[in-house]
Amino acid sequence: MFRWFVRAAVAVLAMGAVQSSAQEQTPLSAESFTREPAIWSATLSPDGRSVAAIQRSSQGDVLTIIDWRTRTAQITQLARTDRNLRLDWVAWKNDNRVVFSLTQEPVIRNQRIITEGSTRVYAANRDGSNATLMEAGGARHASAYAPIFVIDLLRNVPDEILLGSYSANGFAVYRANIGTGRVTSLVDFGEYNTAAMYVDSNGYPVMRVDYLTDNSGLRIYRRSPRQRDWTLAHEIRRSSASQNRFFEPLGSGPGPGQVYVAARSEGEEFQSIYLYDTATGNLGNPVFRHEGADVAVVWFDRNDHSVVVGCGEMQRWDCRAMTPDRQSLLDALRRHLPADVDIALQDVTADENFWLVSAHGPRSPASYYVYDRQNDAISFLASTQPQITAQNLAPMRIVDYARRDGTRLWGYLTEPTTPGPHPLVVFPHGGPESRDSYSYDFFVQYLAWRGYAVFQPNFRGSEGSGRSFATAGYRQWGRRMQDDISDGVQNLIANGVVDRDRICIVGASYGGYAALAGVTLTPDLYRCAISIAGVSDLVEMLNHERSEEGRGSAAYSYWLQVIGDPSANRDELIAVSPARHAADVRVPVLLIHGEDDSIVPLEQSEIMRDALNRAGRNTQLIEIEDEGHIWGAWSREHRQRLLEETDRFLAQHLAR
Template sequence: MSLLLRRALLAQERNTFPRLSPDGQRIVFIRTDDAGQELWLRANDGSEHQLAAHHGEMITDLRWTADGSVLLYRCTERGRESWRLTGMRMGSLERIRLPASGPVAEYWLAHHDSAVVVYTSRGDLIRADLADRDAQPVVIAKNPGYHRWLVDGQARPRGGTRLTEDGSAHVLLGDDLDSARSVLKLEVEEVIDLSIQGFSRDGERLFLLTSYGAATRRLIAIDSSSAAVHTVYEHAQLDIESYPIAGEGVWFDPRTGEPDVCTVMDQRLHYHALSPEMATAVRPLAATPHDSAVIIDRSADDRTWLIVYVRDNGPISYHAFDPASGKSEPLFDNRPDLAGHRLPKLEDFHYVAGDGRPLSGYLMRPLDCDGPLPTVVMVHGGPAGRDLWRFYADAQYLASLGYLSLHINYRGSRGFGIDFRQSGNGEWGGRMQEDLYDAVSVAISRGLVDGDRVAFLGASYGGYAALLGSTARPDLVRCAIAISAPCDLVSFVQKPPPYWQPLSILLRRQISQLSDGRQLNDQELARRSPIHTLSKSSSPILLAHGIRDPRVPEAEVDRFVAKAQAMGVPVRYLRFADEGHHVKSNANRAVLFRAIEEFLEAHLAIR
């Protein structure tokens, strides 16, 4: 592998999260280099210039005001999850710093009044007039105990969601917050996939994504007056979802504010238009064997769309798309340094788990190689995340070194209906883990995988699964690489970290309550915890952890490492002082993957 290709695969995506200006003439996007993240603007003539540098920080949630005069976004120190709201006047490039007493979790812009922004800080709602430079933001509503606020297109508070002691939640609506009434009650298992999509332009309907009363995650509308629930779109087997860069699988007509297209995903993305006009517009975007076209943004007059072509063996490409003609014009790539390189593709992987449940995922084998091959099982996080048909830079890097990778949507993964997701409840270290072992066994039987050279790699829940494979099945998992990994389910269930407190009841049920309602006791949870299954026979382990991680306490990982070292288990521990739950900086990723390469070479020994 050339040095240039190595650097390109290890670096973060260079150009990401573009957003189209309301007039369709400009695109703002995030550019990442070795120094960190920057905000850039691309004009209609193709020229680009930097708007702001946020080195050592992360940027997210870019939005234009209705007239395109102001750009707002959130940023935070890399690894932290304490977001502040900032912005920029596009004419003068004057920075706007919106004061807050705490992290800004959400913000809303008025559909027509481009001068108004409403945001949450310490749970209260704050209103700022961006047109008046001397006006001070004011608190317009104290939080009456909401977990999330509901704010309409006029930037008016209309209610919120409230969690109850048993873990269920109510959606409350009312023009007078003091008299807001419950219009929907969600059971504990329905809370996790609730997503507020916003109000209709007249404020009379609230659109939600939810599994409430359904077998899949669907789009519903709630009448704010009568509380009547209407299904806008529902797929029989699959949840509404999309690629993370494009939202959650619902798009709204920017002229009317009405939903007009939804997407679902099995092995590939599928569009479902909600009007005949949209059916014609999205027809050119149907997935092909080479790419999936995904809508990112739409201009205010809906004449220009920003789309991205997702590929599995090359950089994704952003295009300007004309929905009337179906023609697209290339703009730029997310990883321009990868253009022209020959890279392997993903292959569909289907199998049946040991208990008879059909499962799916993907595999990637090195170019021009036949099995059986040394293999890395790349376990996705969540666990209610999922693997998608897309470009995996980490898997491409491993393929360049000669490793096949497996990407499994084990039970509990999202996207495949509520029964499939809930079948993972109480199965941390149980059937979810067995699904991974079964995938390896099937791949061995098909001549794809060398059963003597298998590693597990993952972050967050994926890191937990990798560690458990090392400690519970060292006969199969010959080494494990775990990033930001929970190590002790007993302590997690008894005393979740503060980050998880709002949803602690739901998380406890996911971890410790089986499908028949029985609760796992501490001894059973210990048998599913890497720190308690650790033994002298555990296979070698590489751990990486960001000191700023709010989700997995540093002390928990330190304790695991100390115990492993005392037992004589081969363990290497990388601690990153400037990272959080994920390793983000290019410099740290280079350190991490150099260690991964050396670790795999030592313990899987490609011959």
């Protein structure tokens, strides 16, 4: 089924596959903001001479080997789009050989699967020759379409990698030779519901993650090296994971039987990084923690498995190195790059002379650079969105404000570069136990490009600011959480930042609920609202969740805690359900919803549309065919339509 995977005719491109940092720019449009990344999975060769990456071409995904000094690139593999193939990632095994993942997408016609999809792993020489399929057990697969994936590259083993696949006996872990592709040994078996295995520094599986049979959570097992029997370490259910313990395996520790985990112990406000002992189950003391935020990012030395840098995400990333030498590296990178970007370490050579980093910020879609530490010089490699430059994008700033009870809150404000005050789009995030970040957002930047200021409030109930802050939003839908949004808007008005007569509230998922609540509970504050896959009736939404998941399910229990009980708290829920107050709406409302949304059903937007129609209010429902809940995962065409419909609606209702 992978017969259409083709080694490309070797082509050496001068400035073709590698972007110029000063490319000619074509005029922007909605399409410009919805393109897929032009490059991803960049990784530095062990000797630091080359970068392997996957790039997008008119024919499909190409694997390129880039000489970053001469800015030339060699295309070595092509996965043709017209054959439903895509390249997922690439990694160096050694200076001459790379490992990469290839997926064949399923072919679906008239809602019928014509051809199953699957994923395979290949190894190839840096020039594209000797491309070898990793067999991972051959006929012992559970089916011909069972995916194969890499568990560990086994950096200390010259010619082997560790693979995982679903076999007739359950989840199987194999060692395979990168030259021949053949299995050299069967390492271990899991269960049919095993989702992942984690190995220690010797490549031995010491931690296993299984889905619960009712898909309500995870079981995490541990064992000491060379033991066969597993011991249950944690059971994490959806109903309790968010407010109590948090435990996520990250990767190999420096010694046998050690795995790094991100965890939040009972009673702790923030999650930290621990070195977990799989033999004893001892979490020990944190190896990295941030006093004011969850640890959002951590980088490990791939040679000795030590922690290099950890970052807590507050209003921006706050990154700290574990040694003075590596802190000097971070400081040097900050000197070379703009002040409004945050830096992520991607790869490093064994001698630490060459570092591959990515930089991202509100006006900078992620871009790759190579840093030569010995010469203190940095070289631009490529941008994930080369059609957009900082000159096209609007700056973001952090706005602090006090809500009505004196609580200090903050949010992000993105303002067009033209003179203000500007019309304002209030853009609360989904979740609600999620957060916005100081980074590039295609939706925010498109609106700013069209002349709107965009406010993203960090209301109570958001994650990242501690458990107390998150749980302060429990059962506060339409109440404190909505007040936090309204108070942020009033602060901007009071400071003359925005045009008070031209404010619209727009959001997706929980943000869609907040948009509808905004125009029903505070009808004088907004000129219009757009709800994308939003909840409109809390009682009906909870009834749907109970019907789909079961009264005793962990998912339903979680929403009872977060929203309320439709039996015991029915009146309180009706009081903050926008569809029950449609007659209070005084402004136009646009509803957008994916037809295949399995999280917030389309019915929620239909309920709101019907209620607004009965009340004689101005509304429209746009149904997006074949799309689900996560709008960022919609097709490029549908993301573009989302931007254009939003712009059309705002232009109509926020005009002077």
